[in-house]
């Protein structure tokens with residue numbers, strides 16, 4: 001592959017763009033608006049760095065462990081910057097930084113296993129595993145660091161190099177993270193690029209990229225897959241969700257209300273696998289609506305940097321407009337706001353935590369992904385109706401079942417068409433588990449050894465068996 005002279009990873013030939021604080025709606029910093037043309041040199045350097053990085057698994061592990069320590073040490077700078085640009089309460093930003101370090105440590109210890117093939121023939125065959133080359137990691141704005149690490153940690157551990165592109169809404173903490181990692185790892189092994197479209201489109205379709213790992217919305221995921229088709233790069237897509245929580249007849253509402261509420265509202269509902277619909281037995285319906293409405297009303301909403309804020313602003317103005325639109329449409333269609341239902345009258349992108357009852361089942365708030373602090377609660381009469389409704393969208397990321405009889409909850413959970421089903425909680429993931437969506441929620445697998453092997457290709461060696 002030809003090597004072009006390097007322009008410097010963070011030089012922005014196209015100037016810069018403003019980054020807004022969602023708690024005020026005001027710009028507070030700028031990030032380089034790197035141009036698609038700069039990518040050629042960056043990808044060339046990632047390719048050149050791959051030769052050394054792929055060669056020595058022990059050095060890789062040591063580098064990734066050192067990087068994890070450095071990320072942890074930088075938490076006092078990284079976490080407030082993340083809150084400033086993303087909006088989430090500061091303790092949640094600290095948790096995100098901690099998760100980023102934990103992921104580096106987890107993947108640093110994984111090694112591909114050589115597997116012999118025993119098929120009865122007089123041959124010795126074995127499967128070895130090889131890295132792919134430069135990997136493009138494209139990340140949304142809801143968990144900029146955590147989702148980036150879900151991509152770069154397994155890719156780097158497997159011996160690939162990475163070009164990482166954050167969302168233009170949240171480029172700053174990722175740039176800081178990029179500098180921290182660059183200091184701990186060999187040059188050009190991980191490069192952060194920031195800029196507005198068509199930067200992501202160019203990265204996804206770049207001929208020097210061998211794997212595009214993307215997290216974001218379904219429409220952008222389709223565009224990424226189309227772009228990667230031009231170079232036939234591998235694609236891993238983690239896309240949207242519309243997770244249902246089904247409450248069973250015997251559920252202890254008082255006991256679970258708080259947990260269920262936060263499974264829907266943490267990070268202001270901007271989580272792919274947040275609870276986005278609640279199905280409650282008709283005879284318990286009012287009780288469930290009222291319990292969730294009480295949780296919403298007592299939630300402290302405020303800037304993420306204010307001590308005591310439990311819910312920050314929505315990340316950006318288009319997303320606030322989208323959430324307002326979904327809520328208004330549902331209310332116009334006959335829904336009732338048991339709590340909230342309106343944007344807060346203050347600067348920034350704040351929306352009152354909202355519980356909507358009596359939403360028509362085919363309303364877009366139920367069938368699409370609202371990705372905000374608005375939760376529809378729907379009644380059901382028979383459990384098979386609830387399961388059918390839960391499975392009745394194009395998404396299939398996660399789902400949960402809540403009840404007092406573990407056997408029944410397990411049976412219902414087994415009927416959900418999704419990648420992860422939870423019982424009496426929702427949203428928790430282990431670093432060691434596979435994370436994959438059914439239907440339009442994704443292609444490929446992230447997480448655990450599955451995500452690690454997703455960054456490797458099999459290489460088979462055959463030889464006659466020695467006598």
Ligand code: NAD
Nearest residue numbers: 139140141166167200201216217220223238239240241272
């Ligand atoms: P998005 O699809 O708008 O953008 C995601 C990333 O893609 C950003 O970096 C963006 O700049 C980039 N991008 C935009 N156009 C592109 C193009 N044509 N080619 C390549 N890259 C392009 O998503 P968002 O609004 O930032 O995030 C919200 C969405 O992400 C929601 O749908 C949510 O469910 C999803 N999400 C999924 C997961 C998961 O693991 N399944 C996790 C978090 C978020």
